[in-house]
Amino acid sequence: MAKITLDNVAHSYIAKPKNQADYALRLIDNIWDDGGAYALLGPSGCGKTTLLNIISGLLSPSKGRVLFDGKDVTGLPPEKRNIAQVFQFPVLYDTMSVYGNLAFPLKNRGFNKPDIEKRVLEVAQILDLTDSLNKKAASLTADAKQKISLGRGLVRSDVAAILFDEPLTVIDPHLKWQLRCKLKQVHEQLKLTLLYVTYDQVEALTFADQVIVMYEGGIVQIGTPQELFENPSHKFVGYFIGSPGMNFLPCTIEGNLAMVGDIKIKLNDQTAALGAKAKGKIELGIRPLYLEIHNTKVEGSVPAMVKSIEDQGSYKIITTILGNNNILRARLPEGKPSPSEKAWLRFSESWIRLFSDDILLKN
Amino acid sequence: MDKWKDNKAWFLVLPVFILVAFSAIIPLMTVVNYSLQDIFGPGQRVFVGIEWFEEVLSDKRLHSALGKQLIFSALVLLIEMPLGILIALMMPKKGLAASISLVLIALPLLIPWNVIGTIWIIFTRPDIGLFGAAINSLGITFDHTSSPIQAWITLMFMEVWHWTPLVVLLAYAGLRAIPEPYFQAAKIDGASTWATFWYIQLPKMRGVLTIALLLRFMDSFLIYAEPFVLTGGGPGNTTTFLSIYLVKVAVGQFDLGPAAAFSLVYFLIILLFCWIFYQVLQNVGKGEKS
Amino acid sequence: MKIRKRSLFFIIYLFLLMLPIYWMLNMSLRTNADILGSFSLYPANITFDNYIKIFTDVSWYSGYINSILYVTMNMTISLLTALPAAYAFSRYSFLGDKHMFFWLLTNRMAPAAVFLLPFFQLYSTFGLIDTHIAVALAHCLFNVPLAVWILEGFMSGVPREIDETAFIDGYKFPRFFLTIFIPQIRAGIGVTAFFCFMFSWVELLLARTLTTTNAKPIAATMTRTVSASGLDWGLLAAAGILTIVPGALVIWFVRNNLAKGFAMGRV
Numbered sequence: 001m002a003k004i005t006l007d008n009v010a011h012s013y014i015a016k017p018k019n020q021a022d023y024a025l026r027l028i029d030n031i032w033d034d035g036g037a038y039a040l041l042g043p044s045g046c047g048k049t050t051l052l053n054i055i056s057g058l059l060s061p062s063k064g065r066v067l068f069d070g071k072d073v074t075g076l077p078p079e080k081r082n083i084a085q086v087f088q089f090p091v092l093y094d095t096m097s098v099y100g101n102l103a104f105p106l107k108n109r110g111f112n113k114p115d116i117e118k119r120v121l122e123v124a125q126i127l128d129l130t131d132s133l134n135k136k137a138a139s140l141t142a143d144a145k146q147k148i149s150l151g152r153g154l155v156r157s158d159v160a161a162i163l164f165d166e167p168l169t170v171i172d173p174h175l176k177w178q179l180r181c182k183l184k185q186v187h188e189q190l191k192l193t194l195l196y197v198t199y200d201q202v203e204a205l206t207f208a209d210q211v212i213v214m215y216e217g218g219i220v221q222i223g224t225p226q227e228l229f230e231n232p233s234h235k236f237v238g239y240f241i242g243s244p245g246m247n248f249l250p251c252t253i254e255g256n257l258a259m260v261g262d263i264k265i266k267l268n269d270q271t272a273a274l275g276a277k278a279k280g281k282i283e284l285g286i287r288p289l290y291l292e293i294h295n296t297k298v299e300g301s302v303p304a305m306v307k308s309i310e311d312q313g314s315y316k317i318i319t320t321i322l323g324n325n326n327i328l329r330a331r332l333p334e335g336k337p338s339p340s341e342k343a344w345l346r347f348s349e350s351w352i353r354l355f356s357d358d359i360l361l362k363n
Numbered sequence: 364m365d366k367w368k369d370n371k372a373w374f375l376v377l378p379v380f381i382l383v384a385f386s387a388i389i390p391l392m393t394v395v396n397y398s399l400q401d402i403f404g405p406g407q408r409v410f411v412g413i414e415w416f417e418e419v420l421s422d423k424r425l426h427s428a429l430g431k432q433l434i435f436s437a438l439v440l441l442i443e444m445p446l447g448i449l450i451a452l453m454m455p456k457k458g459l460a461a462s463i464s465l466v467l468i469a470l471p472l473l474i475p476w477n478v479i480g481t482i483w484i485i486f487t488r489p490d491i492g493l494f495g496a497a498i499n500s501l502g503i504t505f506d507h508t509s510s511p512i513q514a515w516i517t518l519m520f521m522e523v524w525h526w527t528p529l530v531v532l533l534a535y536a537g538l539r540a541i542p543e544p545y546f547q548a549a550k551i552d553g554a555s556t557w558a559t560f561w562y563i564q565l566p567k568m569r570g571v572l573t574i575a576l577l578l579r580f581m582d583s584f585l586i587y588a589e590p591f592v593l594t595g596g597g598p599g600n601t602t603t604f605l606s607i608y609l610v611k612v613a614v615g616q617f618d619l620g621p622a623a624a625f626s627l628v629y630f631l632i633i634l635l636f637c638w639i640f641y642q643v644l645q646n647v648g649k650g651e652k653s
Numbered sequence: 654m655k656i657r658k659r660s661l662f663f664i665i666y667l668f669l670l671m672l673p674i675y676w677m678l679n680m681s682l683r684t685n686a687d688i689l690g691s692f693s694l695y696p697a698n699i700t701f702d703n704y705i706k707i708f709t710d711v712s713w714y715s716g717y718i719n720s721i722l723y724v725t726m727n728m729t730i731s732l733l734t735a736l737p738a739a740y741a742f743s744r745y746s747f748l749g750d751k752h753m754f755f756w757l758l759t760n761r762m763a764p765a766a767v768f769l770l771p772f773f774q775l776y777s778t779f780g781l782i783d784t785h786i787a788v789a790l791a792h793c794l795f796n797v798p799l800a801v802w803i804l805e806g807f808m809s810g811v812p813r814e815i816d817e818t819a820f821i822d823g824y825k826f827p828r829f830f831l832t833i834f835i836p837q838i839r840a841g842i843g844v845t846a847f848f849c850f851m852f853s854w855v856e857l858l859l860a861r862t863l864t865t866t867n868a869k870p871i872a873a874t875m876t877r878t879v880s881a882s883g884l885d886w887g888l889l890a891a892a893g894i895l896t897i898v899p900g901a902l903v904i905w906f907v908r909n910n911l912a913k914g915f916a917m918g919r920v
Contacts, residue, residue, distance in 0.1 A: 058547050079553040087544040093562045104562075108553035152552060372745035376753065379738035379797055382730070386794035387760050390771030453663040462908045466901060467667055470674065473900025475855045475872035478893045485680065486673045491688050491886060493676050524673065585764045588857050609766045619770065626767040633762040 002068045002082075002160035002193060004032040004055060009064030011050055017062070025050045026217040028064070032195070037187050039208035040197045043240070047217040048197045049165055055195065056163050057081045068160055082160040084153020088169045090145030094138040098129055101137045102151045109156075123154045126186060143175045147182070154190070161193035168203065180207060201241055213237050229287070230351075235358040238285050244317060247291065247328045248355070249284045258284050258352075261323045263302050268349040270363075280357040290351035293318055293330035295339035301346040304328065306339055320345065397623035415624035425625065427600070428608040429632075432584060435518075435604055439583040442523055444576065447530025448568070452560070454535055465535075468528045480592025483521040494520075507594065511601035514594050518602060521589060526582070530575045537571035538564060573644045577637055584633050605629055674897065681891035688886050703891035713892065716871030719785060720854065721899060723868065726789035727853040728846055731796040735845070739804035740830070744813065754805075757798035765858045768794070773862055783865045791863055792853045799852070800845045807841025808834075843907040850903050871896055 238246030253275035613622035
């Protein structure tokens, strides 16, 4: 278990990088606490796997240092860093049994047989693999294999952190949930530092205490799932988190109103104050959840044209067009009547967020 | 996923079937035909049943050729398989160095077989060949035309030089196909170079190595041109392998009956060995597929 | 460039591998008298006479042309027939498919000597002796099974979803095969072409048996020289070197396919 520090780390895959765009990973300066469960969330190519490999030691950063518990490990290879990594597809020693696979890291480190056996049995029990110990590892299902991969990390009691690189990619959908629960259980039981890379926000938000959202090589926001949802610090976070993501309206601020063309949207005092000080391109952000949609005019609402309705079961997603061409999506809970052609949207004041040049305005 | 069941697929296979059957079945019928008859001359033949088979199977010279052939093929496999794997492990993995290496490695494979024999005749002559001259300068009189042991050694050098690249190419391919995370995981698990080879690389090469083993066995068992050019089967008949003996019988003595019977026996021996090898190699990997 | 122990061994191996070929090159650039007269590690008086003789003497260079002709024919026929067959084995299950596949492979296990006489008689009857097509067809016996074997492996690596999607999108089979499928297995075709070229180029027994003068391969011309009295080592060496050139060119052109292709296929 270790505290992981990234000190001004940056990485480029090109030998002589000339500008920002050549860097796969831009300046990262961050600390992860001991024992936490973290998710690195972001779209393909955002640098999350690069970052993971720098932490594990499979990749050496072009700039900066990596510290485990204050000790500089930047020059150390993976096996000297006491980390374990679970990959996108199960990586096993096909010729060995499950027992052999789990025992392998300990054998290589020179542990004696009784100690190895004790530890392997312990880990097998945590992962519900005890019954399969004598089976050939290659004959098990994909989710069991991933558990074995995880097990090889857990057997080493001095393991500092376990890193996961999109580990559920090859798992059947109905088994993904089970495996996720098992991971969370392991975390609670053993209190290890876990770092989980994924592009799937559901995985990230259910797995992690803290989510690190990445975009184009940089960390955009770090926070709890709730923080990311309610106060996305960057437009990308607002857009990426939530299904569907946040709605954005370009606007100008006039006193207590946000003007979208001729349409007036009321702001509360706090938001208005933030807007008054703002410079640059202003956008109003509101999550579909907080955008009330009615089929008749209510106080404080603005009219919009209904474009499409998707039934998601317990709620509906209604896509509307406000003004000339602003697309807004609203969430209509089950039971409420859905509008047909015309709808009235009311922006829940306390949930309106203003963004200036893609950055959240806040106190 | 299950394949689509459709007998109309036969149409796709038809060209291949016709081509191969045309080339294979008619000669096969001819061979079976001849093997059961005694042919004195055109139009003069007598049905003799399995007489030729009996004669062939009890032919001492055939046993001798078979024995030499088995030793030869065994040596071939024992040397070329490990050597080929070793070289493949040492080859550069990417870039221009890899391309150039591939081309150079493959060159011996592209030389016509009798040219191979010719190259080595020249190469081992003490007067005009580098190898021959080098050995001579060490004080050893080198003459593979009179010493059976030297003939064998020369043959083995030639054979290994010629065909190891096939094993190298196949093994190299198998190695390149192993996804990088396996090596990363091995590093993290603290595995030594040897452990990485034994537990990851070798098992994952099983497919290619099977092909390499089968091809090398088949071709070494059938070998004709290279040893014939180099030693002519001699000195005496110390390097007369099965194919060379077969051609001697068929062409030299022009006795088609026994030759045909011999051919069939020859073919069946290879079939048997290949089948055994294949089964063993498949079973080694049983349980690996999930 | 780092020279590690492993690279060193490899370079030594390459050096040893190239030695006999270098020796041939050495001799090809000297006259026969020079070769027999003095032993020398490199050609002191370089002469291109041997090569000139080969390029100008029809009985020599026709050998190369013949070989190139029938090998190219063989490659084309093998690939054209093997592609649909391999597709069938890869995608379909049909009556006798497994047996057929195995039977194809067994054709490679038969000694070529077995086929000498039957082939000779067969092709005689059709009047095809001493033609390029005869050798090309004869070599198909060995190359087509191999081609089907290799191609099937590569094709099985391509998910069937691609086929199904194309058919749903309205592609007729020929168009699908040519525009979608073949590009996917491009590397496999490169590998197969390489192996077909290789086995057909180097095979001597059948090629010599089925030809007399018009379609005689270069390798046979060389043996003719050897059995004649008075061996001209320089000439022989030059001829030998020239037999390597087409092969080297083939590998160079498919080298990218080889590396990639091997990695993707059944191997």
